Amino acid sequence: MKATADVAASYPQDMVSAMARLAAGVSVVTVKHRGAVWGVTISSLISLSLHPPMVLFSLHDHSSMLERIDATRHFGISMLTAEQKDIATELARGDRGPLPDHWVQCSNGEVPWITGALAQLQVRKTGAMTLGDHVAITAQVVSSRWTDAAPLVYQLRGYRTLKEISPIR
């Protein structure tokens, strides 16, 4: 049997290994701040409520995106296609700069999205709660658009896609 200290030390890593099995869609949060568009790759996006329509995602508590989101409260969330792995990789880098123009399209209200994404949400931040070392952000969905392209999926520390979208019989 493991001593208490060993259990405590190994627990977070065990949890990381367990959660790595969970396949998750890959999205990008985009926000316009001081004339430039900034983005970050996330896999924590979930649909939270239908009435009103709300989503939830989490960012680590020292994320550069928290201040940018707070400055405008209106931002975009783009679910990526399997063709957009390079965008996901770039926007997960800690030293990334603003997004290049050809990756971005903007709504009339200046909310940016990733061009050609699987689905795009225009949202308004409604709340934030620090939970552990992350901040859970809730946002109301103002508008939604989508395509039927193949999704980009992250599982077992690698990018994947679904070969075909078909029900299991």
Ligand SMILES: Cc1cc2nc3c(=O)[nH]c(=O)nc-3n(C[C@H](O)[C@H](O)[C@H](O)COP(=O)(O)O)c2cc1C
């Ligand atoms: C597939 C994938 C999913 C990720 N999901 C999240 C997430 O949900 N929340 C988060 O804070 N970081 C997530 N990350 C890590 C961030 O993208 C990465 O740490 C980024 O550099 C954070 O930038 P920031 O410090 O400006 O927020 C994810 C990375 C990858 C590759």
